[in-house]
Amino acid sequence: MSVTRAWVRAAHPVPVMVVTAWTACLAVSVGHSAASGALVTLAVLTGQLSVGWLNDLVDAARDARAGRACKPVAQGRLARATVAAMVLGSAVSAAALTALCGRAAALAHLLALLSAWVYDLGVKATAWSVLPYLVSFGLLPGVVTFALPGAPAPPVWLVVSGALLGCAAHFVNTLPDLADDARVGVRGLPHRLGAAGSSVAAALTLLGSALALAAAPRLGGELRLLALAALLTAALAAVVGLLWLGVRGGGARLAFPTVLLVAALEMGLLLTAGTSVGAAG
Template identity: 55%
Template sequence: MRQLADTARDLVAASHPLPVLAVTSVAAGLAAGSGHGTGGMVTVTAAVLAGQLSVGWLNDLADAGRDARTGRAGKPVAEGRLGVPLMRAAVVAAALAAVVLSLLAGPLAAAAHILALVSAWAYDLGLKATRWSVVPYAVSFGLLPAFVVLALPGQPVPPWWLVTAGAVLGCAAHFVNALPDLADDAAVGVRGLPHRLGAARSRAAAAVLVLAATGLLVLGPPGALSDVRLLALPAAVLTVGTGLLLGRRPGSRAAFHAVLLVAVMNVALLVSAGVPAG
């Protein structure tokens, strides 16, 4: 029993739990804001959770050699606490579950989510080390809200501002997520776009992108601006500014957490205003 508990704990750690929970929460919030019933919300949320687990586990599996060489802590595969065969089985099981659950949401919704997952898996398997490393983030984050809206009855067209905001926010997340590990990644040959731009320009890019996403979500929805939506932009500026400032410390993920916090703020806006299709 103790061994099973330890394995379960290590599987959670290897999945990158914070991003998994954040993206799954965003999907659940979007599902609520777009008018899904209980069944639709459960299907969409479960599909996204399974997909994110597959992405997180594949990332840890693909990076195990690099993590071992750089001595990164908290990496169960690199540290030998989880075997490679077990991790491969976990990745395949989560991926199959994500595909099956996506198909339950309808063919167009499934196509959007599966393409988002293929993009994320491609990042794990090599695109992260190229100048195109930001592309999977733009594709996957942009398709996430499209999946949620397309899963509605009648498969309505996702609003352009929602898909664009998701893509832009995904690009911002890529830059801030890479910042704490630039030196370790460069030492093992990972040269994604943030590594090529450097820390200072990557922080600037992240700030511009996340605020652009907030602007789209504040100004994009139809109707008069509420007080909450009017306050969202200055709140986002303050949050991102603080996160980027704290994120200058070596090893800090404050900037990434700030982007996730702004994403949660944006989801709250969507839940309150709804996500009309068209």
């Protein structure tokens, strides 16, 4: 594994790319200019890098005991002191970039990052493990809208959709590692619910996210009906698949791509329809 590849893998690239892409799509949807949209997206990207690297740094000992060869920090391919420096550097960069977007956006981003860091630092092993996902993903729309002129608040439906999507991601991301995590002492909410319970929870939160976005009263645009049909069809298919997984077991690694698909379609809906933000939300 090359050094560059090790750094990319340690950052948890898929979640980083999804959150960054979702931010970019939302920035376009709410009317950011190219410059301001790029700034807020870059701020979120650097913040996500700090979260991913911190996760691998904190979990290095547990990952080594579990024999996870895909974890560069646990395998000694990246020095822990260097990773710690990168966590700090990316966090400071994220804070500085968001500060350029205004105080409200900077505060929302800081709270979202604090929530994610708290998860990495221990909440992931408790019954409250889903709460940081709920908070961080719920705050993400605010990071984007507060960066607009006048710092308008995000509409409630967008906050709900983001928060529920984050919850679904937490449940399905944990499914493949339930047994390994249990052996090293991680007992988050998905572990306590088990594979079946986590599959049901993921299905319900994923459907809720899609419905919150689909029912948005101020989401318009000529392609809205087509985008809505694609989103709801994919969401319902994902729900059926997750529920089947919960009943029959197996195929846990297919669960995360279902959430990615729905997230991608939500991005498409935001891009094609556009979003109005402001006091009336």
